[in-house]
Amino acid sequence: MEFDLTGEHARYAYRLLAGLVTPRPIAWVTTQDEDGCVNAAPFSFFNVFGTRPPILGFAPGDKEPGIPKDTARNIRRTGEFVVNLVDEACAEAMNLTSSELEHGVSEIELAKLHTTASVSIAPPRITEAPVALECTEWSTMEIGRNRLVIGLISRVHTAENILDPETLLVNPEVFHPIGRMEVPSGYCRTNDRFQMKRPE
Ligand SMILES: Cc1cc2nc3c(=O)[nH]c(=O)nc-3n(C[C@H](O)[C@H](O)[C@H](O)COP(=O)(O)O)c2cc1C
Numbered sequence: 001m002e003f004d005l006t007g008e009h010a011r012y013a014y015r016l017l018a019g020l021v022t023p024r025p026i027a028w029v030t031t032q033d034e035d036g037c038v039n040a041a042p043f044s045f046f047n048v049f050g051t052r053p054p055i056l057g058f059a060p061g062d063k064e065p066g067i068p069k070d071t072a073r074n075i076r077r078t079g080e081f082v083v084n085l086v087d088e089a090c091a092e093a094m095n096l097t098s099s100e101l102e103h104g105v106s107e108i109e110l111a112k113l114h115t116t117a118s119v120s121i122a123p124p125r126i127t128e129a130p131v132a133l134e135c136t137e138w139s140t141m142e143i144g145r146n147r148l149v150i151g152l153i154s155r156v157h158t159a160e161n162i163l164d165p166e167t168l169l170v171n172p173e174v175f176h177p178i179g180r181m182e183v184p185s186g187y188c189r190t191n192d193r194f195q196m197k198r199p200e
Pocket of ligand 1: 043059061062070071072094098
């Protein structure tokens, strides 16, 4: 099958791209509004893009043309956010935080989560998340109804035993992030892995 996303099939872009470009990691982003209310929401249009300096990006679509989601709105005002990563134990809570709540109502309370103060920025991280990346906004590109938020990662927090203390390599027996799969509600577990050495 073939689709023209610039023309007659444009309306299928989300279904096709979000369904096919998988698995995707999930950025579970915490931000704070000007009153200090903590907002949490998942975004799977997300990845890291470099390490010198360490950068990541994620893409909150606008609610309506020109009206950002709370996450993007808070980042525009404060320039700070935490990307928490999601494992199987956090999956249901993560999903709950994607609910549309009125501005100023915290998803953290709704999902019965806890927060831990960040070290370098004001928004806290999610205590239950296995990994958290403290970020400052580098820039946000507005492309149509998408916003692409680029963040500089200043601090990495990992739960006990996820990394080997000597090598800092990930222990695959302990770290089980979930991935976003087919639209509308597919996810994958990551407990069936294999190794492949790169060619010389
Ligand atoms: C697993 C998952 C991934 C999601 N990924 C995105 C995404 O990449 N971009 C987006 O705009 N919304 C995404 N959403 C929907 C947002 O989480 C949802 O609109 C949320 O209410 C936004 O919250 P906010 O207004 O507090 O920022 C995703 C939802 C789920 C459950």
